[in-house]
Amino acid sequence: MTAVQFLYLLLLLLCFSFTPCLQHVSESEPLMRFKSSVNITKGDLNSWRTGTDPCNGKWFGIYCQKGQTVSGIHVTRLGLSGIIHIDDLKDLPNLRTIRLDNNLLSGPLPPFFKLHGLRSLLLSNNTFSEEIADDFFKDMLQLKRVFLDHNRFTGKIPASVMQLAGLEELHLQGNQFSGEIPLLADGNTVLKSLDLSNNNLEGEIPKSIAERKNLQMNFQGNQKLCGPPLSIECDDQPSSSSPEKDPNEVTGKAVFTVIFFLLLFLILVAIITRWRKKRQSEFRMLGKDHLNDRENVEARLPESVKKPVESTKKRSSTSAEGSSKKGSNKGGPGGAGGGGGMGDIIMVNSEKGSFGLPDLMKAAAEVLGNGSLGSAYKAVMANGLSVVVKRIRDMNKLARDAFDVELQRFGKLRHPNVLTPLAYHYRREEKLVVSEYMPKSSLLYVLHGDRGIYHSELTWPTRLKIIQGVARGMQFLHEEFASYDLPHGNLKSSNVLLSETYEPLISDYAFLPFLQPNNASQSLFAFKSPEFAQNQQVSPKSDVYCLGIILLEVMTGKFPSQYLNNGKGGTDIVEWVQSSVEQHKEEELIDPEIASNTDSLQLMVELLRIGASCIASNPDDRESMKETVSRIERIRI
Numbered sequence: 001m002t003a004v005q006f007l008y009l010l011l012l013l014l015c016f017s018f019t020p021c022l023q024h025v026s027e028s029e030p031l032m033r034f035k036s037s038v039n040i041t042k043g044d045l046n047s048w049r050t051g052t053d054p055c056n057g058k059w060f061g062i063y064c065q066k067g068q069t070v071s072g073i074h075v076t077r078l079g080l081s082g083i084i085h086i087d088d089l090k091d092l093p094n095l096r097t098i099r100l101d102n103n104l105l106s107g108p109l110p111p112f113f114k115l116h117g118l119r120s121l122l123l124s125n126n127t128f129s130e131e132i133a134d135d136f137f138k139d140m141l142q143l144k145r146v147f148l149d150h151n152r153f154t155g156k157i158p159a160s161v162m163q164l165a166g167l168e169e170l171h172l173q174g175n176q177f178s179g180e181i182p183l184l185a186d187g188n189t190v191l192k193s194l195d196l197s198n199n200n201l202e203g204e205i206p207k208s209i210a211e212r213k214n215l216q217m218n219f220q221g222n223q224k225l226c227g228p229p230l231s232i233e234c235d236d237q238p239s240s241s242s243p244e245k246d247p248n249e250v251t252g253k254a255v256f257t258v259i260f261f262l263l264l265f266l267i268l269v270a271i272i273t274r275w276r277k278k279r280q281s282e283f284r285m286l287g288k289d290h291l292n293d294r295e296n297v298e299a300r301l302p303e304s305v306k307k308p309v310e311s312t313k314k315r316s317s318t319s320a321e322g323s324s325k326k327g328s329n330k331g332g333p334g335g336a337g338g339g340g341g342m343g344d345i346i347m348v349n350s351e352k353g354s355f356g357l358p359d360l361m362k363a364a365a366e367v368l369g370n371g372s373l374g375s376a377y378k379a380v381m382a383n384g385l386s387v388v389v390k391r392i393r394d395m396n397k398l399a400r401d402a403f404d405v406e407l408q409r410f411g412k413l414r415h416p417n418v419l420t421p422l423a424y425h426y427r428r429e430e431k432l433v434v435s436e437y438m439p440k441s442s443l444l445y446v447l448h449g450d451r452g453i454y455h456s457e458l459t460w461p462t463r464l465k466i467i468q469g470v471a472r473g474m475q476f477l478h479e480e481f482a483s484y485d486l487p488h489g490n491l492k493s494s495n496v497l498l499s500e501t502y503e504p505l506i507s508d509y510a511f512l513p514f515l516q517p518n519n520a521s522q523s524l525f526a527f528k529s530p531e532f533a534q535n536q537q538v539s540p541k542s543d544v545y546c547l548g549i550i551l552l553e554v555m556t557g558k559f560p561s562q563y564l565n566n567g568k569g570g571t572d573i574v575e576w577v578q579s580s581v582e583q584h585k586e587e588e589l590i591d592p593e594i595a596s597n598t599d600s601l602q603l604m605v606e607l608l609r610i611g612a613s614c615i616a617s618n619p620d621d622r623e624s625m626k627e628t629v630s631r632i633e634r635i636r637i
Helices: 003-038 247-279 290-295 317-326 356-362 400-411 445-447 452-455 460-480 517-523 532-533 540-556 573-582 598-614 625-633
Strands: 062-065 069-074 097-099 118-124 129-130 145-147 152-154 169-171 193-195 200-204 217-218 223-227 366-371 374-380 388-391 424-427 430-436 497-500 504-506
Touching: 003 069, 062 517, 217 290, 366 460, 430 460, 445 497, 460 504, 460 540, 460 598, 460 625, 540 573, 540 598, 540 625, 573 598, 598 625
Parallel strands: 069 097, 097 118, 118 145, 129 152, 145 169, 169 193, 193 217, 200 223
Antiparallel strands: 062 069, 366 374, 374 388, 388 430, 424 430, 497 504
């Protein structure tokens, strides 16, 4: 080969090697055009720079497929306004997700139908308005998630969105849609979440929707809708042959009816006013006198962990009322002793029905114990709904309006492995957060509590199901709260709740913005990661560390000493696992309860190695949450 031929070959190889970079740089151009077309009032996109690679991990809100091509734009809470030029985004051939929720975008819905490959369109909490063309979504055949809720759309719901065979989630609540609900596509068997509440819809809910099993649906707040699941019968049309009535007679009856109901209303107002003055009750069922009934579950050694509800006596509504009168000046939840007044329960998720503070006051309550953020109680209301009420102190970093916005956002979260709160109660001194009660309690209890009850059910498939469910929930939270330093911040086995079928649900997430720095470092488990101990810093990689602790806890069956404030007791699972991995003795780590399943021993060892990589002392040596979850998902029995 001559020198000229060699040089030519070398140049050819260099061209091929730079092709991906050139592709990335070319994808930066439409993103920069998008940036220049909108106004940003609450932040910046300074990390977006011309000529740089959008997939280098430094562009805020940009997600890439395998680190090579832009697949998602997640730009939320920046006060975006202006016009979105969809033709610019057409130059991103692999774009799958557009998420622009909680901004100030307005006007008619931009022509997103030009992006045929789009799978998720998330535009909640903007001020988009006007009607949407009936055939708007007909060419978006890959669309799975559509969130247009809490805008100002009018007119009919476009039939084309209901005809998408692959549609999984549709949220249109909080708009001004009118008319009847379009029919669902016959071939759609994957729809799992439908929220059309608080619109102006009318007519009968289509049976193809109402009779669907495993479909979470909400139609509340539509005064003219009827049929199941609203339990409102659809009245027959009135007969045209009915005799006409005397107009004078009708007018007289109408006046009499108005006067009657006016008097009734005044009487009710007087009664309610007198009742409120008489009671002035606080939610004392969750009062301070119960806080000493239980020690902190997490401060015990594994062998002494007991199910917290067994020895607690139920309180009747009478005793609760008496307690509230006795302690009315102590500043308990909803009492008059603290700033903020009594207020009421604010519903953020009505899927389990609506309730108020009086319903909780009448409920039989059981003390569940104290956690790092506060105390928890179980309340069984008269309608049979069991809830957990968390009483959280020191959550006072955000003002009332900002707190309301964040809790409303939490109430919109939908993921099978994330526990969505139902309601909250706000006071300056403390807050109440109400969530659904899970029958199996927490992963902490099932693993380390009374082993005779549940531990035998923790087979290898069940443990893998729990780990993978927690991983999926964490990936969802890291996408939902991508701008947070700690998308979760407090992941540990006591905050992983289990359903009757051992489906895990993550709780106590995304609380970092609510807490003052000193309180956060003392309350959130992510602050026990090595990087905070060494450099006083936390990051999303700190959540990866917490996920690793849970993974190893489940696989070894050992109670991590890292959960204890003094570090005394339990097992130093980090040192133990890292030492065993270095000596290639991973099999010795596996809980004997599942180690007998020799057919899957290699899979268990692989899962342990993933956990070991999550707890690396240097966060740079840990993979991202997305990469970690991908590795966990590849473990198949």
